[in-house]
Amino acid sequence: MNTSAHAFISVLVAHGVDRIFQVPGESYIGLLDAVADFPQMDLVTCRHEAGAGFMACADGRLTRRPGVVMVSRGPGATNASIAVHTAQQDAIPLILVVGQVPKKDLRREAFQEIDYRAMYGTIAKWVFEATDPAQLPEMAYKAVRMATSGTPGPVVMVIPEDVQQQAIPSVSWRAREHDGLRASRQGLERVRTLLARAERPLIIAGGAFDVPGGRDALLAFAQAWHVPVCVAFRRHDVFPNSHALFVGDLGLANPAQQLERFHSSDLILALGTRLDDVTSQNYTFPTLPQPAQPLVHCYPDPRVVGLHFATEVGLACDPVGLVQDLMPERAVDPGASQRAWAEGLRQLHLQHAAWPQRLADDGVRFAEVVRHLKLQAPADVRLCLDAGTFAAPVYRHFGFDFPQRLMAPLAGAMGYGTPAAVATALREPRSKVVCMVGDGGFMMTGNEMIAAVERRLPILFILANNGSYASIRIHQERAYPTRHPGTDLFNPDFMAIAQGFGMTVERVEREDQIEAALQRGLQAEGPYFIEVMTSLQVTLPLKT
Numbered sequence: 001m002n003t004s005a006h007a008f009i010s011v012l013v014a015h016g017v018d019r020i021f022q023v024p025g026e027s028y029i030g031l032l033d034a035v036a037d038f039p040q041m042d043l044v045t046c047r048h049e050a051g052a053g054f055m056a057c058a059d060g061r062l063t064r065r066p067g068v069v070m071v072s073r074g075p076g077a078t079n080a081s082i083a084v085h086t087a088q089q090d091a092i093p094l095i096l097v098v099g100q101v102p103k104k105d106l107r108r109e110a111f112q113e114i115d116y117r118a119m120y121g122t123i124a125k126w127v128f129e130a131t132d133p134a135q136l137p138e139m140a141y142k143a144v145r146m147a148t149s150g151t152p153g154p155v156v157m158v159i160p161e162d163v164q165q166q167a168i169p170s171v172s173w174r175a176r177e178h179d180g181l182r183a184s185r186q187g188l189e190r191v192r193t194l195l196a197r198a199e200r201p202l203i204i205a206g207g208a209f210d211v212p213g214g215r216d217a218l219l220a221f222a223q224a225w226h227v228p229v230c231v232a233f234r235r236h237d238v239f240p241n242s243h244a245l246f247v248g249d250l251g252l253a254n255p256a257q258q259l260e261r262f263h264s265s266d267l268i269l270a271l272g273t274r275l276d277d278v279t280s281q282n283y284t285f286p287t288l289p290q291p292a293q294p295l296v297h298c299y300p301d302p303r304v305v306g307l308h309f310a311t312e313v314g315l316a317c318d319p320v321g322l323v324q325d326l327m328p329e330r331a332v333d334p335g336a337s338q339r340a341w342a343e344g345l346r347q348l349h350l351q352h353a354a355w356p357q358r359l360a361d362d363g364v365r366f367a368e369v370v371r372h373l374k375l376q377a378p379a380d381v382r383l384c385l386d387a388g389t390f391a392a393p394v395y396r397h398f399g400f401d402f403p404q405r406l407m408a409p410l411a412g413a414m415g416y417g418t419p420a421a422v423a424t425a426l427r428e429p430r431s432k433v434v435c436m437v438g439d440g441g442f443m444m445t446g447n448e449m450i451a452a453v454e455r456r457l458p459i460l461f462i463l464a465n466n467g468s469y470a471s472i473r474i475h476q477e478r479a480y481p482t483r484h485p486g487t488d489l490f491n492p493d494f495m496a497i498a499q500g501f502g503m504t505v506e507r508v509e510r511e512d513q514i515e516a517a518l519q520r521g522l523q524a525e526g527p528y529f530i531e532v533m534t535s536l537q538v539t540l541p542l543k544t
């Protein structure tokens with residue numbers, strides 16, 4: 001057990017890594033062989049490196065430890081790159097381990113060789129190529145540290161095949177906790193003063209509250225100061241959506257009236273969010289670079305705070321610690337105008353979130369499936385979404401309450417849903433996992449559902465079949481209303497495919513079939529597959 005590979009894995013184990021997703025390759029069988037000596041390590045064998053990478057993304061998101069994915073050089077590494085990009089955009093700790101050509105052949109463009117520092121240079125936080133077996137334990141430690149600190153993200157560890165199974169002195173590694181930075185007394189005082197003065201404050205809450213105790217701390221803070229909360233892009237589950245102070249999400253389809261009202265805020269508290277492109281409505285809210293109102297921006301990464309938007313108070317510290325430190329001894333009386341402000345925003349949100357009435361005559365409205373799921377879903381449902389317009393009703397209408405979870409790619413990567421559902425079910429076997437995926441996204445990584453059959457994971461897969469890459473069709477309808485080349489889909493028999501995988505299957509062709517189908521799917525003890533023949537027309541912009 002004293003090889004470099006064993007040392008590498010034992011350091012990961014010391015930091016809590018208990019699962020590795022992989023597609024094998026001859027370039028890393030030395031590492032793979034060492035994994036067999038760690039009986040506590042669950043090795044999940046996948047069918048495509050994108051699927052393996054997405055599983056590791058979901059696992060990293062749920063555990064806040066790095067998700068670990070191992071792939072072969074060249075073709076394996078290129079397939080896995082979508083997960084590296086997703087981990088970067090979603091701020092997820094991820095370690096991608098890539099086998100490499102032998103040291104003597106490096107930089108000769110040997111068989112399947114890639115210079116990974118160049119390839120992943122701008123999408124990974126750190127890329128390291130080992131040349132000495134003794135480096136491996138230190139490399140594993142740094143990978144964990146880099147992936148989890150500041151803005152969490154992806155690191156890539158490249159290990160030539162002849163560096164993997166060399167004898168090195170044994171290592172004994174102990175993981176150490178790192179305290180999050182707290183705001184200074186002066187910083188806290190300045191925020192308290194701004195809060196006390198504001199009549200129309202607004203919290204934009206981001207994913208950094210997705211830590212143990214984070215959601216409760218945010219809720220307590222918002223209640224104590226009576227500040228309405230809008231969640232950042234696809235971070236619906238950090239605040240209870242049924243709460244009177246929940247006023248919506250900043251996403252891809254905010255109504256103009258709501259945005260106008262947000263703009264009239266007199267204090268923005270951007271907490272635990274990087275104020276990314278979508279959250280900031282393409283860098284218009286707050287206004288760039290000088291917000292129209294004082295901006296308090298708190299994020300645990302100094303490179304992010306105040307990056308695009310000038311802050312009144314910029315706090316490079318732990319946002320959970322911040323809201324805890326800002327808790328008043330007793331709830332603050334917000335005054336009539338602040339109450340009216342919060343109530344007005346809530347009403348706007350409720351109008352926007354009301355279930356849609358528009359009818360369809362070309363198939364089932366997917367919003368109806370979402371509405372029935374809302375009625376039937378268990379209190380701890382984990383909803384794993386692929387990218388596509390079928391998911392729009394979830395973001396707009398579903399309404400997440402603790403401890404329900406939304407697992408959706410901020411990077412908008414198709415192919416995320418199925419593998420994310422598998423990883424979520426593996427990590428949280430007692431929760432019901434529901435995967436929603438379009439006919440486009442399903443054909444990208446749907447093959448990973450074989451793991452759900454292999455391990456009898458009780459995932460409910462819901463496939464929205466509208467015969468189209470409809471999200472893109474919608475863009476075409478707006479930009480080029482008379483033509484839509486390249487977005488119609490000729491589909492296979494999805495029921496036969498799912499059945500062939502060993503799933504229990506059924507098809508929903510009418511809306512009156514939804515309720516019973518969901519009931520069966522949610523109660524199933526193993527994986528269950530529902531194909532919904534969905535309306536395309538109802539998703540397209542209305543032509544007048």
Ligand SMILES: Cc1ncc(C[n+]2csc(CCOP(=O)(O)OP(=O)(O)O)c2C)c(N)n1
Nearest residue numbers: 388389390414438439440441468469470471
């Ligand atoms: C990997 C990847 N390729 C392409 C895109 C661009 N894209 C975004 S949504 C979409 C269509 C999704 O189609 P489908 O899964 O059928 O869902 P629908 O929009 O029809 O509901 C495409 C092609 C993307 N986001 N990710």
